[in-house]
Amino acid sequence: MRAPPAADLERRVARLLRVGTYASIALLAAGVTGMAAAGRSPLDPAPRFDPARIPADLGALRPEGFLWLGIVFVMATPSARVVMSLIGYLREGDRAMTVVSVLILAVIGLSVVAAMWSGA
Amino acid sequence: MLAGGVMAGVFGSLLGLGGGILIVPLLTIGFGLPLREAVGVSLICVIVTSGAAAGVYLERHVANLRLGMTLELFTAIGALIGGLVAFLLSEQILAALFSVMLVYVAVSMIRGRDPEVDDDAAATEPPAVQPFGLTLDGPGYAVHGLGRGAIGSIGAGVVSALLGIGGGLIKVPVMHLVMGVPLRVATATSNLMIGITATASAIIYLLRGGIDPFVAGPTAIGVFLGATLGSRTAHRIDLRVLRILFVAVLSWTAFEMIRRALTTAA
Numbered sequence: 001m002r003a004p005p006a007a008d009l010e011r012r013v014a015r016l017l018r019v020g021t022y023a024s025i026a027l028l029a030a031g032v033t034g035m036a037a038a039g040r041s042p043l044d045p046a047p048r049f050d051p052a053r054i055p056a057d058l059g060a061l062r063p064e065g066f067l068w069l070g071i072v073f074v075m076a077t078p079s080a081r082v083v084m085s086l087i088g089y090l091r092e093g094d095r096a097m098t099v100v101s102v103l104i105l106a107v108i109g110l111s112v113v114a115a116m117w118s119g120a
Numbered sequence: 121m122l123a124g125g126v127m128a129g130v131f132g133s134l135l136g137l138g139g140g141i142l143i144v145p146l147l148t149i150g151f152g153l154p155l156r157e158a159v160g161v162s163l164i165c166v167i168v169t170s171g172a173a174a175g176v177y178l179e180r181h182v183a184n185l186r187l188g189m190t191l192e193l194f195t196a197i198g199a200l201i202g203g204l205v206a207f208l209l210s211e212q213i214l215a216a217l218f219s220v221m222l223v224y225v226a227v228s229m230i231r232g233r234d235p236e237v238d239d240d241a242a243a244t245e246p247p248a249v250q251p252f253g254l255t256l257d258g259p260g261y262a263v264h265g266l267g268r269g270a271i272g273s274i275g276a277g278v279v280s281a282l283l284g285i286g287g288g289l290i291k292v293p294v295m296h297l298v299m300g301v302p303l304r305v306a307t308a309t310s311n312l313m314i315g316i317t318a319t320a321s322a323i324i325y326l327l328r329g330g331i332d333p334f335v336a337g338p339t340a341i342g343v344f345l346g347a348t349l350g351s352r353t354a355h356r357i358d359l360r361v362l363r364i365l366f367v368a369v370l371s372w373t374a375f376e377m378i379r380r381a382l383t384t385a386a
Contacts (some may be wrong), residue, residue, distance in 0.1 A: 002141045010185055014178035016165060017315075021171035032122070042121045043151065046334045049326055067333035074167050074340070075322055078315030086191060096255075100190055107196040111203065111320045113235055115327035118204055 009088035013081050020077030027070030052077030079108055121335065124150060125342020130170065130350040131366060134180040140166045140285035141225060143339060144218060149380070153335065155218070157210045160325030161336045162284030163318045165343040170286060170314035173347075177308035177361035182347040184305055187256040187263060191295070194270040195287060195317040198277020199207075203321030207328060214380035218283050225289070226367045262301055269299045281321030286314040317338050 035042070040063060044063055049054070051072075057065025087102035128142035140162050147158035169209050177183035206214065256263040272294030280287035288310045295306035 001281060005179070006185075010178045010181065011317060013185065014175040017171050017175035021168060021175070024171075025341060026336045028341055029331070032341055035334060041315065042332075042334045042338055044334055045290045046332045048332075049330050049331070052193060063337075064333055068338045069329065070340075071326070071336055072168065074164055074171075075326070077171055078167065078319050082189070085185070096346060097186060097189065099238070101192055104189065104193050104196060106322070107193065107200060108316070108320060111196075111200050111323040112327070114204060115294055115324040118207065118324075118328070 006092075009085065009092075012088070013084055016081055016084055016100065017077060017086050020073060020080060024073040027066050027073055031063045031066035031070055034066060038063060046097065079105065082108075121151065122338040122342040125165070125339040125344075126346035126349070127342075128165075129343040129346020129348075130353075130371075131362075132350070138354050140283075141167065141222070141370075143343065145222075145377065147339070148215075149373065149376055151335075153332075155214050156206060156325075156330055157335070158331055159206065159214070159282070159284035160277065160322065160330035161339055163280075163322040163325060163333065165340045166284070166286045167318045167322065168340045168344050169347045170311050170318075172314040172344075173351075174308075177311060179200060179244045181259075182304060183312045184256065184258045184263075184301070185307035185312070187258070187295075187299075187301065188309040189293070190256060190266070191269060191309075192275045192313040192316045194273035194318040195280070195291070195313055196279035198274035198279075199281040199317050199320035200277075200324070201274075202278035202281025203324035205278070206321070207324070207330075209282075212381040214282065215377045218375045219374040219381070221283055221285070221289070222370045222377070226370040226374065229363055229367050229370075239259050258301075258305060261305070263299050264300060265298045265300070267292055272298060277317050277320070280314075280317050281324075286310070287317055288314070344348065355357075356384065361364070 019025050027050060034040075049068060049071075051068075054065050054068050054072075058069065059065075082101050086105070089097040089101060124146045125143070128146055131142055132140070143162040143165050144155065144158045147153040147161060148155050152163075161278035174183060178185060199300065256266070272290060276287035279285065279290060288307070291313060292303070292306045292311040292320070295301040295309060296303050322331070
């Protein structure tokens with residue numbers, strides 16, 4: 001028997017949260033292992049967040065590349081959960097929850113804009 | 121730092137507080153980090169620890185996804201405001217606010233209640249029709265008081281962003297006592313909401329240079345391991361002894377943070 005749409009959506013969201021969390025932890029663990037291997041202390045000066053540098057850092061196996069990507073994964077997982085819910089609610093034709101999902105994503109987008117504007 | 125994170129995770133998990141309340145004092149008092157940077161790292165830690173737990177709660181149908189998403193719209197707005205305000209306040213004021221929160225939690229524990237937990241009886245107002253056709257009720261309970269819940273959620277978001285905690289201290293009582301949500305569901309739904317709430321402000325900390333990856337990595341892994349360990353050993357530990365120890369730690373931490381705030385201000 002097929003699960004009702006709401007239960008099905010919850011199951012998919014739960015799986016996404018678990019996968020996202022474990023992927024984040026794996027990346028952070030790789031970064032911490034790299035720190036230990038390179039003799040870096042947590043209190044050493046760290047580079048500022050620069051998304052453009054992450055691929056090069058990863059390619060060079062620098063710990064900061066894994067750590068920054070892990071942190072991005074940590075912060076992207078809840079938003080991915082909202083995107084998945086948005087798609088689910090759209091398919092169900094649930095207009096109210098579709099609007100709620102869009103507004104949540106809008107607030108997250110506004111955070112990015114506000115951070116860039118206030119930090120400039 | 122990893123070991124400190126494990127301790128924070130174990131304590132937080134055993135007492136149902138999440139690790140946030142201990143991470144900020146650990147990083148500021150234990151490692152001398154600026155308070156704002158400690159809050160940024162703490163936000164990353166609470167997202168990590170809530171993620172896996174929220175998945176379990178959803179699969180077991182304990183967390184209410186629709187209610188959680190509706191309220192997290194407001195916690196995210198609060199967190200956005202709080203994240204911006206955090207960079208306007210001095211470290212002394214933030215430390216004082218954190219101390220007040222620690223004292224509140226310690227007093228709640230002395231009185232014999234979890235700070236997030238109250239009586240079993242939820243408010244008994246009749247269910248009201250929600251605006252925009254929202255259906256937030258769960259099996260066996262009707263949700264009401266959405267307006268007051270939204271206001272409380274904005275407050276929870278502001279506090280979360282300023283102090284680097286999950287905000288369950290506010291969200292759980294609001295859902296349980298104001299909105300008529302059973303305690304177990306309120307706790308699970310609050311956990312689900314932490315991700316988006318903390319992300320809204322963590323983005324501001326990240327883009328304004330308030331998150332140190334070398335600190336966040338070991339601390340987040342430590343808290344995650346500690347929370348996992350704590351949830352598996354909770355049934356073997358005498359929580360009364362742990363509570364007394366925790367109250368002592370919180371009281372000392374509150375005193376130390378106030379002392380440092382005053383010393384720095386002088």
